[in-house]
Amino acid sequence: MNQQSFLSRFFIRFILVIAIFALTIIIPTSIQAQQAVLAEVTFAAFGDYGSAGTNELAVANLVDSWNPDFIITTGDNSYGSTAIDDNIGQYYSDYIGN
Secondary structure (H helix, E strand, C coil), X not given: CCHHHHHHHHHHHHHHHHHHHHHHHHXXXXXXXXXXXXXXXXXXXXXXXXXXXXXXXXXXXXXHHCCCCEEEECCCCCCCCCCHHHHHHHHHCCCCCC
């Protein structure tokens, strides 16, 4: 075997090792990125719900059945002089400040 043939085979093997190493890094990272893009987020958005009552309880139960990741409120979160905890905190305390 001559030196040129040895160097050619060495170079080819070296490139293959580098390629395999690169693929072991790139493929898992690519799969993780695709999984991150496909992540699902559930949320609820609503407003004008600031009184304690049967209607508010029904909506709270519906929202809770969705198991949302977070809730967005659009305003009028509490009516009258009743404390917000008494009006809506009883329904949404698991989501407030979390």
